[in-house]
Amino acid sequence: MQTDKPREACGIFGVFAREDMDVARVMYYGLYALQHRGQESAGIATSAGGEITCKKGMGLVGEVFDHNSFEKLGGRMAIGHVRYSTTGDSVPENAQPLVTRYAAGKMALAHNGNLTNAGSLARELIDKGAVFQTSTDSEIIAFIIAKEYAAGSTIEEAITLAMKRLQGAYSLLIMLEDKLIALRDPWGFRPLCIGDLDGSTVVASESCALDTVGAKFVRDVKPGEVVIIDNGGMTARQVRTDCQSSLCVFEYIYFARPDSVIDGISVYEARLEAGRLLARQAKAEADAVIGVPDSGIDAAIGYAQESGIPYAIGFVKNAYVGRTFIRPNQDQREAGVRIKLNPLKETVRGKRIVMVDDSIVRGTTSARIIRLLRQAGAKEVHMRVSSPSFLHPCYYGTDVGTHKELTAYRNSLEALCKKIGADSLDFLDVSGLSDMLGGRKVFCNACFTGNYPVRSEKETQQ
Template structure:
């Protein structure tokens, strides 16, 4: 896939899945299918670790879930408990040694850790631990968490008591799975910024980043892990420890806009319904006369349907997505750059020719892809292209587990809406308001982080990072 096209979207950094098996299921196989359902959350590496009678064995590699695991590998991963991880990394960190789950051996035995999110004080903690003699093998926050856990475990009676102390020290966004020889433990940061839910299949308990993964393995959704909650499963039961939390949680609003699968439910709100509502509110906020409403596949399609229903303008397919482009597509030459988006998307001339088009997308990051899509539609005969975005302008980078460009590369940071419209070639351009966006996850039992839109970070970020990134 064209690198510039790939970089013109935000990328979540991970998805996690775990099962404590009390039935006759193959936990590695079930984890494989769970990770397959979470593949959209990370496509660079994947791994599965299992507890085999007190010994943790694992397999992880760079690549997609289907590329890494086969019947032979899954057959080798025999055990009672399993955790898995899919990862998307930031630039410079796409290395095999950073693939998860992270498996370590320490004074109390073996432990495996899988983590989704990002710690804002990881570098500080790492420096302090290195000064005390700790040696790190990776550049991940997960190893920082594991190192803290192993040190605290020496002081405390149980791994969960150790985790309570670790959660007092780390700052940032995280959903976490920890597997020991006798327990499977899940934890969510005090602000609940990254999603994590609990499911059950017969007597076996399952944790996953999204409910869609529970559906895939035939598990019943029980509830979300609460912000600041530690959930422990062992042979006897499931129990939890609730740590101190702020008055309001701050779920990442981009889970509803783009990251999560539309068939998932997060903190009480349907992702599909949130995107549909975003389109409806967008139509009320910024109506325009047109002949056809269409979405940019795939994340803009549901919002486009909502816009069409609210506006009464017909909804139609205007762009064909090529679903067979591999992750490692390399552009043949610089001269082919303008054609690269056509390898991903191609317009239906019969649908757009001579028409006034309303084009819906979930966000604009750099603007390069939007510019090419607008040009393609006009080249295909569209009379007008009015672009509507189902989120506010992205002006600030994220530090909590989403890979975003440096601030100077965010087109909305230094340009007005009118200037962006001119840059991408749209006849008009409008963004959903922050007030409208907050209304979209109907029934949500959480507050939201909107820092990438307004710069109001729920956790303190240094001025150097905030204004120079």
């Protein structure tokens, strides 16, 4: 809805059915629940009778699949993917799952995250004769696993060897003809969890997808862990323990759905707490607190609880603005925002407003929204942001932009406040992130601090 929000790269979902089950339909509902993690393409690969079948395409889950798709996608095992491209082009051949051949048959792979050493790995493989069909780093992962397997390793050993070479973010689902493998990079940048659906196993980027298909949450896949699900049951191996746990803190602030629980912490609770912390750190004299839909709302409620300033609904969001909406040109941007988001005059007229949003990347949308509030009669607009300011790019599977694109990197707080037209502006302090997560000390906050858990080959190019 808001063009200057960072976007998550992908969502992944998988099923290993032990009972008769309409696996493709479960996949469809699971991917639907993860649609917020990627809207450019969607795909499902199923395995039946030793054969892997895949349907994927550009668009939303509901645009790529219909009833006929389910009939063609039989089988008892499946993986699926929704994608937004942060590396690789937005083209059909980059849609996932990626289905490739290796020495023992076919392999399907679904990936969430970005490798930080993809460039050097690709160069090395190309120099040795590798040919790639896509421009994604996911194909590099598939290639390395296939290569290790061809050199005489078991598939489990091949994955372990690959994990020693891969740097950066990769939550992965790998489907072979007889087993489903779930793994998470040793830093645990992106989430991945396991659920139980009447004795069958489900794996998803977020627990909200488990709830959607009626599965019970079992546990998160641990950073550096490989979980193998087959007819014999589920086995897990901790392959790497040598990296600092670095779950993306922005999953809690913005990317994940509030009804998800990641690594034992509720996203909704974290957002409420961010709002409460913000109210303590960045007080404002005001008559009402409003949130920018959707993800600013929870933090706004927290801000209101802590400050004692009443919470009010500040905007009505048009839920029907979809992909077919004709994007406004530069002159019509104001109208474009108003079509999506209209201030509730009764709430804001004549009032001093605290407006809470989850982040500012370029600042253009914040400026437009504040102008709309003033046109609706707001007397003062104090903007509070439930994350620290973005000062550095992300290399781990999101599109938090380059230094050039990050307005907080280029402007002082005062200059940014003026630029967006607010009466005051403040961000959550970096020190508040740990409190927001109930005291958790280890997580990735590199886009706010520049403390990168893994160096990226792209850093020098920024």
